[in-house]
Amino acid sequence: MQWDQRFAARTAQMKRSTIREILKLTSQPDVISFAGGLPAPEFFPVERVKQAADLALSERGQAALQYSTTEGMPELRELIAERLSNEHIQVDPDQVLITTGSQQALDLIGRVLIDNGDFVIAENPTYLGMIMAWKPYGLRYTPVPTDAEGMDVDALEPLLRQNPKLLYVVPNFQNPGGNTLSLERRERLVALLARYQVPLIEDNPYGELCYSGEPQPSILSLDAKNLGINTPDGHVIYAGTLSKVLAPGLRIGFLVAAAAVIDKLVQAKQSADLHTSTLDQFIAYEVARDGFLDQHVQHLREVYRERRDIMLAAMERYFPPEVTWSKPDGGLFLLVTAPSQVDTTTLLVEAVKRKVAFVPGADFHIDGSGQNTFRLNFSNAGPQMIEAGIQRLGQLLHDAVAQPVHG
Amino acid sequence: MQWDQRFAARTAQMKRSTIREILKLTSQPDVISFAGGLPAPEFFPVERVKQAADLALSERGQAALQYSTTEGMPELRELIAERLSNEHIQVDPDQVLITTGSQQALDLIGRVLIDNGDFVIAENPTYLGMIMAWKPYGLRYTPVPTDAEGMDVDALEPLLRQNPKLLYVVPNFQNPGGNTLSLERRERLVALLARYQVPLIEDNPYGELCYSGEPQPSILSLDAKNLGINTPDGHVIYAGTLSKVLAPGLRIGFLVAAAAVIDKLVQAKQSADLHTSTLDQFIAYEVARDGFLDQHVQHLREVYRERRDIMLAAMERYFPPEVTWSKPDGGLFLLVTAPSQVDTTTLLVEAVKRKVAFVPGADFHIDGSGQNTFRLNFSNAGPQMIEAGIQRLGQLLHDAVAQPVHG
Numbered sequence: 001m002q003w004d005q006r007f008a009a010r011t012a013q014m015k016r017s018t019i020r021e022i023l024k025l026t027s028q029p030d031v032i033s034f035a036g037g038l039p040a041p042e043f044f045p046v047e048r049v050k051q052a053a054d055l056a057l058s059e060r061g062q063a064a065l066q067y068s069t070t071e072g073m074p075e076l077r078e079l080i081a082e083r084l085s086n087e088h089i090q091v092d093p094d095q096v097l098i099t100t101g102s103q104q105a106l107d108l109i110g111r112v113l114i115d116n117g118d119f120v121i122a123e124n125p126t127y128l129g130m131i132m133a134w135k136p137y138g139l140r141y142t143p144v145p146t147d148a149e150g151m152d153v154d155a156l157e158p159l160l161r162q163n164p165k166l167l168y169v170v171p172n173f174q175n176p177g178g179n180t181l182s183l184e185r186r187e188r189l190v191a192l193l194a195r196y197q198v199p200l201i202e203d204n205p206y207g208e209l210c211y212s213g214e215p216q217p218s219i220l221s222l223d224a225k226n227l228g229i230n231t232p233d234g235h236v237i238y239a240g241t242l243s244k245v246l247a248p249g250l251r252i253g254f255l256v257a258a259a260a261v262i263d264k265l266v267q268a269k270q271s272a273d274l275h276t277s278t279l280d281q282f283i284a285y286e287v288a289r290d291g292f293l294d295q296h297v298q299h300l301r302e303v304y305r306e307r308r309d310i311m312l313a314a315m316e317r318y319f320p321p322e323v324t325w326s327k328p329d330g331g332l333f334l335l336v337t338a339p340s341q342v343d344t345t346t347l348l349v350e351a352v353k354r355k356v357a358f359v360p361g362a363d364f365h366i367d368g369s370g371q372n373t374f375r376l377n378f379s380n381a382g383p384q385m386i387e388a389g390i391q392r393l394g395q396l397l398h399d400a401v402a403q404p405v406h407g
Numbered sequence: 408m409q410w411d412q413r414f415a416a417r418t419a420q421m422k423r424s425t426i427r428e429i430l431k432l433t434s435q436p437d438v439i440s441f442a443g444g445l446p447a448p449e450f451f452p453v454e455r456v457k458q459a460a461d462l463a464l465s466e467r468g469q470a471a472l473q474y475s476t477t478e479g480m481p482e483l484r485e486l487i488a489e490r491l492s493n494e495h496i497q498v499d500p501d502q503v504l505i506t507t508g509s510q511q512a513l514d515l516i517g518r519v520l521i522d523n524g525d526f527v528i529a530e531n532p533t534y535l536g537m538i539m540a541w542k543p544y545g546l547r548y549t550p551v552p553t554d555a556e557g558m559d560v561d562a563l564e565p566l567l568r569q570n571p572k573l574l575y576v577v578p579n580f581q582n583p584g585g586n587t588l589s590l591e592r593r594e595r596l597v598a599l600l601a602r603y604q605v606p607l608i609e610d611n612p613y614g615e616l617c618y619s620g621e622p623q624p625s626i627l628s629l630d631a632k633n634l635g636i637n638t639p640d641g642h643v644i645y646a647g648t649l650s651k652v653l654a655p656g657l658r659i660g661f662l663v664a665a666a667a668v669i670d671k672l673v674q675a676k677q678s679a680d681l682h683t684s685t686l687d688q689f690i691a692y693e694v695a696r697d698g699f700l701d702q703h704v705q706h707l708r709e710v711y712r713e714r715r716d717i718m719l720a721a722m723e724r725y726f727p728p729e730v731t732w733s734k735p736d737g738g739l740f741l742l743v744t745a746p747s748q749v750d751t752t753t754l755l756v757e758a759v760k761r762k763v764a765f766v767p768g769a770d771f772h773i774d775g776s777g778q779n780t781f782r783l784n785f786s787n788a789g790p791q792m793i794e795a796g797i798q799r800l801g802q803l804l805h806d807a808v809a810q811p812v813h814g
């Protein structure tokens with residue numbers, strides 16, 4: 001059977017994720033990998049999850065194993081709604097949809113909103129999982145430049161006049177850039193959303209992992225404030241996840257949006273997988289309740305802050321002066337910029353030989369640039385491995401910078 | 408914000424599932440519902456799941472909570488591959504993809520194969536979850552009539568000449584019809600697949616729940632036999648699930664297909680949700696291994712056979728002679744046909760008042776017929792409830808049949 005002649009047109013656009021293919025290459029234990037976006041497994045609250053699973057199955061075993069509603073477990077939706085409510089906004093649990101990880105949250109947004117030929121504005125560089133999720137829906141990406149304070153709002157305004165389908169932003173500790181959108185820019189941004197009536201996707205997987213600086217209010221809440229409403233019925237669809245603050249293996253993400261949007265997202269999820277694992281939702285709720293999640297996040301902040309600081313200090317020591325990098329206030333990633341003659345995809349081949357790995361930056365860039373950049377993850381490897389890996393990378397970069405420029 | 412003007416064109420085609428909306432209506436405890444497709448929760452192996460969760464988290468806790476591969480847990484893929492191998496076919500675990508329930512299996516097939524304007528041949532009536540999953544991809548359905556031996560293969564052949572994108576079949580204890588494709592028809596069907604080079608989706612959620620008659624070999628294996636290969640590299644994409652034989656709350660489904668197809672399905676799943684819950688896969692594997700799944704399926708066959716028999720006997724006693732129904736050899740459902748003047752959607756309104764529920768058959772039919780049919784589930788309610796519910800339904804049907812024909 002000639003299967004390749006049977007695939008849908010969109011299937012031709014599907015590419016295997018660079019990140020995941022590289023992860024496979026670097027899974028040998030002697031490679032120090034800064035490539036993935038993996039949380040540190042040694043901090044997973046395994047005992048608490050075990051107790052939670054036992055409790056959920058002992059007290060509500062039949063319900064925990066049965067089909068459940070597409071919208072998600074009411075208690076978990078309530079817990080998430082409370083965490084997202086602040087002085088500007090009161091989130092109704094009915095406006096929370098539980099998703100199978102935040103990758104599904106992005107996929108559902110694509111299904112519900114994106115038509116073939118639409119254009120979407122995104123930070124340059126932007127999140128690869130979003131590019132992967134929305135590519136099949138046939139859109140074009142329009143880049144907005146970013147700096148240390150996030151998306152350049154001045155550069156954004158003329159693009160908003162061209163009727164984009166939506167605007168995609170990772171406002172906190174962006175992946176891959178590590179930058180955070182400043183409060184002043186957030187406020188100008190929500191004013192622009194209201195003026196141009198453009199929907200914004202606020203993708204916030206890392207917001208709680210804040211190690212320095214002031215945590216900023218969500219764009220969701222600032223939009224509500226700007227509109228003089230105190231509900232999520234403005235311009236923002238908010239995506240979050242428990243993957244980074246609890247455990248990614250449970251696949252618990254969520255979306256918060258206007259009621260009319262949630263209604264469509266629920267229908268899209270019904271077609272996609274009926275509902276997210278009932279057992280995982282029960283477990284996640286039991287783990288997160290009673291203030292445990294806050295306590296756990298506090299612990300993660302301490303240990304990840306230490307790893308970030310160790311990586312930044314090691315980079316100062318080992319990287320050549322021609323190389324620069326972002327200094328994130330939180331999250332899991334930072335972005336390194338080498339001199340323009342260094343191609344980081346070529347560099348990766350040599351890096352893997354020297355038993356260290358990163359993700360080349362070109363795929364994150366939607367304007368064809370970024371060949372001389374790469375992303376480093378600082379959450380997964382332990383302190384000594386970070387030190388050793390950065391030393392190896394430093395040597396590699398010294399060699400690359402010293403090489404004569406070809407062509 | 409005018410969200411309704413922002414939705415993608417496909418969003419307009421999204422409808423809330425009739426089944427799930429009705430399930431909500433009939434969730435009061437005093438309604439006897441034959442509407443859902445729920446397994447009986449009292450037979451979930453809760454203790455075994457609890458032990459499995461404890462074992463998985465005690466021995467491999469960090470791995471069970473971490474990101475994992477899109478393809479799925481190797482040991483679980485191996486277990487499924489072994490269960491699907493028989494004298495005609497040897498399934499390689501690399502040709503098994505774990506999905507987030509079999510609803511996602513259908514969705515991924517739609518993504519990878521269906522272009523706008525394609526036509527798909529399906530049994531009439533057919534599975535509503537498939538209609539829901541593929542509608543957004545803009546296809547047309549072409550019905551093939553069915554009888555007690557399943558799809559009418561004579562009626563199928565002229566349709567295969569018109570270059571359908573694919574053929575969708577639920578070969579065992581079909582939902583909603585309850586019929587099973589005979590061995591003779593399976594053999595003729597695989598010969599037609601080879602002659603016309605048409606891909607077939609074999610959706611087999613119920614095959615193991617066999618209460619009478621001979622279990623039939625999968626179309627997947629018969630296609631391999633017909634082609635003289637002994638691998639799943641022929642015309643068939645096979646979809647299965649642990650939802651009916653273990654527990655639906657875990658959301659573990661799977662797909663088996665030719666290597667080139669699995670490759671594309673993996674890429675589609677990467678965009679859809681990265682991977683299925685790691686913890687649920689670990690738990691499902693621990694529950695299913697060491698022959699427990701076979702033992703458990705044996706038990707389910709006994710208890711569900713009893714419920715089927717009680718329902719069929721009660722229908723004989725309480726239903727008017729003008730009403731007919733299918734007599735399934737397995738699965739969860741049977742289909743009732745009332746005289747043509749009875750509209751079962753109208754009937755449902757009266758039924759809910761009398762505290763009994765079913766699913767009207769019109770939505771399952773892709774040729775606009777079936778208004779006088781409805782589906783009954785016999786797995787979820789216990790024996791006494793089945794008796795009482797069928798008695799209520801019988802009274803309702805007697806009243807409906809006695810009413811003068813309008814119009």
